[in-house]
Amino acid sequence: MSAPGTLAWFARHELRLTWRDWLAMMTAGKPRRRRAVAIALVGFAGVLHLVAYAMVARYAGVGTDPGKMTLLVITGSAVLSWLLMLSQAMESVTRAFYARSDLDLILASPISARKVFSVRIAAIAASVVAMAVLLAAPFINVLAVLGGAHWLGAYGVVIAMGAAAAALAVALTVALFRLIGPRRTRLIAQIVAAVIGAGFVIGLQAAAILSYGTMSRLAFLQSDAVVAGAPGVDNLVWWPARAILGDAVALAAVAGASVALLGGAIMVFSPRFGDHAIAAAGVAPAAARQRRRGGFRRASSAQALRRKEWALLRRDPWLMSQTLMQILYLLPPALLLWLSFERGTGALIVVVPVLVMAAGQLAGGLAWLAVSGEDAPDLVAAAPVPSRLVMRAKIQAVLGCIALVFAPFVVALALASPAHALVATIGIAISAGSASRIQLWFRAQASRSQFRRRHTSSRIATFAEAFSSIAWAATAGLASAGSVVALITAAAALMIMLGVRLLSPAGAAP
């Protein structure tokens, strides 16, 4: 047992909190679900290994002395993963600054804040590494089994990447704190994190579309022009890729550099972390004055509800950024759409399912906010309005937002191909309606601030929302290509909805 107040003691405390938090997240706070969760995780790991096999089995034969193209593809994939880790780490660091939880208690205690925050930064690194290892493990395992043990070096690289991501995330967040102050850092850091996470994917897709008219990132990385322009195979830039392939020297260098980075970040930033956390605690929301307009507007109950939902969405930049970040992923199809005007309508078949999928995902998030994230549920429930009308008004508000976001895309599509636009419109409406309906069936009261963790309230709802969006996207894509297989995917989507309805608390109620 470690002595109270020591680094090891704090580490144990953090570990216990993290473990319980994770367990609560996985079981949605219901301890009886632990066994089911364990079984589901094992099954999920199995599925991931199958997916990994399908994706990377053909690369297992790559030896320890690869060509430039291989190094380029591995490095590109590693950078993409690392940016996602950096994005996750920035979110964690921001939360560590702003989530009060036990911070007041710890900062009020006579224990050195430096120790506490050293452990906190290390804990952030550990959580980033753990998540990355969990996601990378199926791929590494498949490659190691099929291609040899030298692939196991990738585990070391993943750990090193996680540590480096955490170190850089701390440095970036502290820099933001100093540059723009604690009031704005929370929002900006989260936007930066999201843009970092999505930016590289979108950039590669955009480059691939502009070069080859396809959304495949791999096609771009393997292109002759990119390979020719890349540094020689002996360049230091390829060391992480070489380490992944099992080069011991490169692995030692990458691991050493990342440990040094993390250690440096802990040493430099942990003494200031406490000051920044205190500054974040002192941030009061600025008094935001609304432009004064005329008097009360005449409104029915439904209109009042819709206006309220739209005003709340419009005025919450954090929620807006979280929700509309999904729209970032629409940029590549928008680019493809734009190019299609010049190169014929063949590429539009790719655009339709992307729009339908995005509409479903966006509607799911917005519907959660409107239905489960109601801030004054008792007020609305106490109003003389039938609950059915309340829900209808909220869903109308959601669908109104969807219409607003997707209308420009559909109009552009209509100019290129009215038939594709019609299919996309129907697909968007059905996909958004299905996702909203799932949120209605699984509604559970929560604070809007829990938006990021809404998936924990029901795993079934989360998967159902994703699967229904995918099924409707496939249907729309096949329909826009004129394939009768669309009927089969549409039937599958309907079956998903029926199954979800039966599994939902609303469907299970007598």
Added chain:
Amino acid sequence: MSGSSRIETIVTQHRPILALDIRGLTKCFDRPAVVGLDLEVRPGEFYTLLGPNGAGKTTTLRMVAGLLRPDAGSISIFGIDALADQVAAKQVVALLSDEPMIYDKLTPFEYLEFIAGLWGIDATVAESRARELIDWLGLGPHAHERCQGFSKGMRQKVALAGALVHDPRLIILDEPLTGLDAASARIVKDVLKDRVRGGSTIIMTTHILEVAERMADRIGIIAQGRLIAEGTLDELGRHAGARAPGQAGTSLEDTFLALLAAEAVAA
């Protein structure tokens, strides 16, 4: 028709309509929360419900406000069967709880506009009432600021304005003064007194016995989901003296504690 049943019909017909008439109200969660509760509140009355934590006060009020469905019993609000016609009953009721039900991203003015829309109040009438309430509650300088930075007292005042903007006949208040400073609490109390003078009926729970002592026309004491005593301050004092001789003092606090102690012994 027999003579006795005719008399009963005549009595029923001439019985004044109560603001709130609860009969045999029962609600169980993991354990019974409210057990066969009977309660009558007259129009224009300020009725205070007292009881220890977990006694069933909030559960009772939430059932009256239509936020919880009882397992058994009936609730009548100004003669409207609140379980059969929830919408009509809610039209005349307002609920104010200790956690203000407001939206951080709306201004007080917009919040009141939203509530007027929900209750279907004419926009012109609602606006005039809203401006009056905003001034009265001292919210004027903040009427067009978002509520996100408001103190607890200001948030409670906004919520109170929301509860009053549709001119309810029955106002349900669940611990409305919790966490308020003296000045805010005084304003809230003044507004409530004014509403009662204007003919509204108020039913309120509170742990601040001094407030109940000074404001209530009648007080009900609830314990373990049952109404154990009811009446004016004097009536309760006499009741406590009879049930717990030697324990009941002169203050409501003494009376309240004596009655709870007697109930615990009886249980």
